[in-house]
Amino acid sequence: MLTISALFVLCSITPLRLLYKQNLFLASQRTRSISFREVLENASTENRTVIVTTLNQAWAEPNSLFDLFLESFHIGQGTQKLLQHVVVVCLDSKAFDRCSQLHPNCYYLETRGTDFSGEKRFATPDYLKMMWRRIELLTQVLEMGYNFIFTDADIMWLRNPFPRLYPDGDFQMACDRFFGDPNDSDNWVNGGFTYVKSNHRSIEFYKFWYKSRLDYPKLHDQDVFNKIKHKALVSEIGIQMRFFDTVYFGGFCQTSRDINLVCTMHANCCIGLEKKLHDLNLVLDDWRKYLSLSEQVKNTTWSAPMKCT
Numbered sequence: 001m002l003t004i005s006a007l008f009v010l011c012s013i014t015p016l017r018l019l020y021k022q023n024l025f026l027a028s029q030r031t032r033s034i035s036f037r038e039v040l041e042n043a044s045t046e047n048r049t050v051i052v053t054t055l056n057q058a059w060a061e062p063n064s065l066f067d068l069f070l071e072s073f074h075i076g077q078g079t080q081k082l083l084q085h086v087v088v089v090c091l092d093s094k095a096f097d098r099c100s101q102l103h104p105n106c107y108y109l110e111t112r113g114t115d116f117s118g119e120k121r122f123a124t125p126d127y128l129k130m131m132w133r134r135i136e137l138l139t140q141v142l143e144m145g146y147n148f149i150f151t152d153a154d155i156m157w158l159r160n161p162f163p164r165l166y167p168d169g170d171f172q173m174a175c176d177r178f179f180g181d182p183n184d185s186d187n188w189v190n191g192g193f194t195y196v197k198s199n200h201r202s203i204e205f206y207k208f209w210y211k212s213r214l215d216y217p218k219l220h221d222q223d224v225f226n227k228i229k230h231k232a233l234v235s236e237i238g239i240q241m242r243f244f245d246t247v248y249f250g251g252f253c254q255t256s257r258d259i260n261l262v263c264t265m266h267a268n269c270c271i272g273l274e275k276k277l278h279d280l281n282l283v284l285d286d287w288r289k290y291l292s293l294s295e296q297v298k299n300t301t302w303s304a305p306m307k308c309t
Contacts, residue, residue: 036107040146043087043105048198049147051086054109054134058273059153060095065273068280069153070102075287078160089137091130109137131221132213139206142198152192154267154276156283161249161263165195169242170202176253176268178246185229187243190251190268191222201239208233252279252305259286260296270308279304 043050059065066088073079073086087105090096099106111133134150141148149161166172166182174193179186196202209225216224228234229241250256251266265283267276282304290297 034107036109036140037144039087039105039107040141040144043085044146045085047147048145049085049149050141051082051149051151052089052138052141053086053151053153054089054091054130054137055095055099055153056091056130057094057098060090060098062098063277065153065276065280066098066102068156068277068284072156072158072284072287075284075291076156076158076160077291079157082157082160089134091133109133128218128220132210135206135210135213135221138196139203139210142196142203142206145198147197148195150191150194150196151264152266154280155193155251156265156280156287157263158265158287159263164244164248164263166242168240169195170197170199170240171205172196172242172244174244174249174251174264174266175246176251178243178254182242182245184243185241188253189222189225189243190253190266191225192251192266192268193244193249193264201237204237205234205239208237252308255302255305258298259290259300259302260298265302265304267305267308270305275307279306279308282306 040050053069055066070083073083083103084105086103087107088099088103089107089109090099091109091111093108096106096108111129138148138150151157172195174190175187176190177188181187196206209221209228212224212228213219213221216227219227246254247256247258247261248263249266250262250264251268253269256262256265265280267280270276270279283302286303
C-alpha cells in the first residue's frame with residue numbers, strides 16, 4: 001500500500017476561498033438578534049433540511065478548524081453548493097463575530113453562566129455542558145420541523161454525502177468502528193456526524209436522550225447514547241436507526257479505505273486542537289493531489305493520521 005504523498009508531487013495550494021462574494025453584504029448586516037428559526041429558514045433546503053455545526057472561539061481563530069471546515073466545502077466534489085445550507089451555531093461572541101465575516105448563516109447561542117470560548121478538552125465538565133447544550137439545540141431543530149445533518153467542524157466534507165444517506169432511517173449516525181451491518185447498534189458510534197428526520201419518533205428520542213444525562217452525570221452524549229440505545233423505551237418510541245459505513249464516512253479511528261468513495265473525514269480518536277489541525281491539513285493536501293489526477297487511483301492510503309495516533 002502506498003500513500004498519496006509517496007505517489008504524487010505536492011501540487012500548489014490554491015488560495016483559501018472563504019468568503020462568498022455574493023453574501024458579503026448580507027453577512028456584514030447580521031446581528032445577534034436574529035432568531036434561530038429565521039437562520040434555519042434562510043439555510044433550509046426545499047425539503048426542510050439543514051446542515052448544522054457548532055463553533056467556539058478556539059475553533060474559529062484564523063487558520064484554525066473553521067477555516068479548514070469551510071475550505072473542504074470549497075474544494076470537495078459537489079459540496080460547494082451545500083454551504084448555503086450550513087448553519088453555524090456559535091457558542092460565544094468572538095466565534096459569532098468571526099463566523100459572520102465568513103459565512104451568511106451564523107447564530108449566536110448564548111448560554112448564561114458558562115464560557116465556551118476556549119478549547120474544551122474531552123470529558124471535562126465544560127466539554128460535557130457543551131455536548132448537552134448541543135443535544136438540547138438539535139431537539140429544538142426537530143421540534144421546528146427541520147431535518148438536519150449535524151457535523152462537527154473537525155469533519156472535512158470531500159463529497160456530497162446526501163446520496164449515501166439511508167432512505168429508511170429516522171436517525172443515522174457515523175461510526176468510529178463499523179462492523180459491516182448498518183442496522184447493528186453495536187457498531188462503535190460517533191455523534192460527530194448524524195442525519196435525523198424530523199418526526200414524532202426522533203423528537204421523543206432526543207427528549208429521552210437529553211433527559212438521560214441526569215442518570216449518567218459524568219458521561220457525554222455519545223456514551224449516554226450507548227447506555228440507552230437498547231432500553232425498552234427506545235423500542236417503544238419505534239425510532240429506526242442506521243449506522244454509516246466508514247468507507248464513506250471515515251475518520252482517524254478507521255480511515256476510509258477508498259479515496260474514490262469517501263464523503264467525509266473526521267478527526268476523531270484525536271485529542272488536542274493542534275493535532276487535529278496538523279492531520280486535517282494532511283487530509284486536504286491528499287485530497288488536492290487526488291483531484292489533480294487524470295484518473296482514479298486504487299490501493300491508496302491517507303497520509304493522516306500522523307499526530308492523531
